[in-house]
Amino acid sequence: MQYFKSLEHIKNSYNGRICQIADYKRSGKKLVGTFCLFVPDEIIFASGANRVILCGGRNDTVAIAEQYLPRNICPLVKSSFGSIINDGCSGVRSCSHFGMVDMIIAENTCDSKKKMYEILNDYVPTHVIDLPQRPDGSTAFNYFLQELDKFKNAMEMLTGNVVTDELLAKEIRSSNEIRELFHRIYEFRKEDPPPISGTDVLKVLQKQYFLSSEEIKKILYMLINEIEMVKQDERGKPGKPRIMITGCPMSGGNTKVPDMIESRGGVIVAEESCTGTRSFWDLVDESKEPMVALAERYIKIPCSCMSPNLRRIDNILELARDFKVDGVVYYTLQFCHGYNIEKHKVQQALRKAGIPMLFVETDYSSADVEQIGIRVDAFMEMLS
Numbered sequence: 001m002q003y004f005k006s007l008e009h010i011k012n013s014y015n016g017r018i019c020q021i022a023d024y025k026r027s028g029k030k031l032v033g034t035f036c037l038f039v040p041d042e043i044i045f046a047s048g049a050n051r052v053i054l055c056g057g058r059n060d061t062v063a064i065a066e067q068y069l070p071r072n073i074c075p076l077v078k079s080s081f082g083s084i085i086n087d088g089c090s091g092v093r094s095c096s097h098f099g100m101v102d103m104i105i106a107e108n109t110c111d112s113k114k115k116m117y118e119i120l121n122d123y124v125p126t127h128v129i130d131l132p133q134r135p136d137g138s139t140a141f142n143y144f145l146q147e148l149d150k151f152k153n154a155m156e157m158l159t160g161n162v163v164t165d166e167l168l169a170k171e172i173r174s175s176n177e178i179r180e181l182f183h184r185i186y187e188f189r190k191e192d193p194p195p196i197s198g199t200d201v202l203k204v205l206q207k208q209y210f211l212s213s214e215e216i217k218k219i220l221y222m223l224i225n226e227i228e229m230v231k232q233d234e235r236g237k238p239g240k241p242r243i244m245i246t247g248c249p250m251s252g253g254n255t256k257v258p259d260m261i262e263s264r265g266g267v268i269v270a271e272e273s274c275t276g277t278r279s280f281w282d283l284v285d286e287s288k289e290p291m292v293a294l295a296e297r298y299i300k301i302p303c304s305c306m307s308p309n310l311r312r313i314d315n316i317l318e319l320a321r322d323f324k325v326d327g328v329v330y331y332t333l334q335f336c337h338g339y340n341i342e343k344h345k346v347q348q349a350l351r352k353a354g355i356p357m358l359f360v361e362t363d364y365s366s367a368d369v370e371q372i373g374i375r376v377d378a379f380m381e382m383l384s
């Protein structure tokens, strides 16, 4: 596959970003940590604060977490918690960016995260946004809007700044610009063969919440320019099975299953997940009152914590059609009950649409790589 300089830049961005955050903190500004797409960045940035995502995608911190938490919760929660309480990384009994966070902005989604937030509150003040679990219910929207107002107040208290509609409108435009850039990258993926691999796109998606908005925009513009320069004969063979991944998020450091798919003959053309389309697909309506527009956009995120979550099935079918998907890999993390159970309805819908699906339930270890690889091989062969 093609080599992109912009991706090299992303790969090497960690140290630069940590120094940038440290400088930012030294200037007296506030930093918050988040774990979920339901937290609107626009409100954080409009308050003058900055944000890092704290979701863990590494396996080496799972064992540390298991000294405190039950083994039978999802690896994302264990990895996140393990890196936070690990004292080997920065000497401040936490990972380097967690050590700089002034507040965590959490959300009531799955049980494991909810309970983890109660523990994290002992380390750093944690504000929890309560989510209506039935997003289409008659009282859900107003309830969510009130919760976003409380979150805005919490940010104002933390920073001492007033979050005005003008500041929110500016941040909404900025975040929409990032969303539009991701849409442009996804447009390229409709081609056969796509000029960029799924694993490369995933790495950018994973980093979008770690880097500053300005940095990620710069990288996305650079990447789009580079993709436009890729010639047809540099793209590899057309006709490879076109795969969509759907399910749990793949946090930074975790590319296990995409790597397997693309090294075994498939090409990933779309991801219906929080490290995929859910992070950017819907824009915030810039013609509306900012808080209302934010609530409208964020309440629609089709997370399996919501019930019913039929919007997700509609999105999967629409993406499968638009990206000419040959097969879907339904990816879940062990003990993620929401996505594991929701598999049933997704499978029914895909079966009806005549789209084959492979179910992969895994963790962050490499113990099952061979066994999953055999199943991926068989799936690719069936699709070829």
Ligand code: SF4
Binding pocket: 035, 036, 037, 038, 109, 110, 248, 249, 274, 301, 303, 304, 305
């Ligand atoms: S899957 Fe749900 S809980 Fe996890 S990041 Fe996405 S919206 Fe949040």
Ligand code: SF4
Binding pocket: 074, 075, 076, 077, 109, 110, 111, 112, 113, 248, 249, 333, 335, 336, 337, 338, 339
């Ligand atoms: S992967 Fe599932 S169980 Fe894990 S944090 Fe996300 S929603 Fe919760």
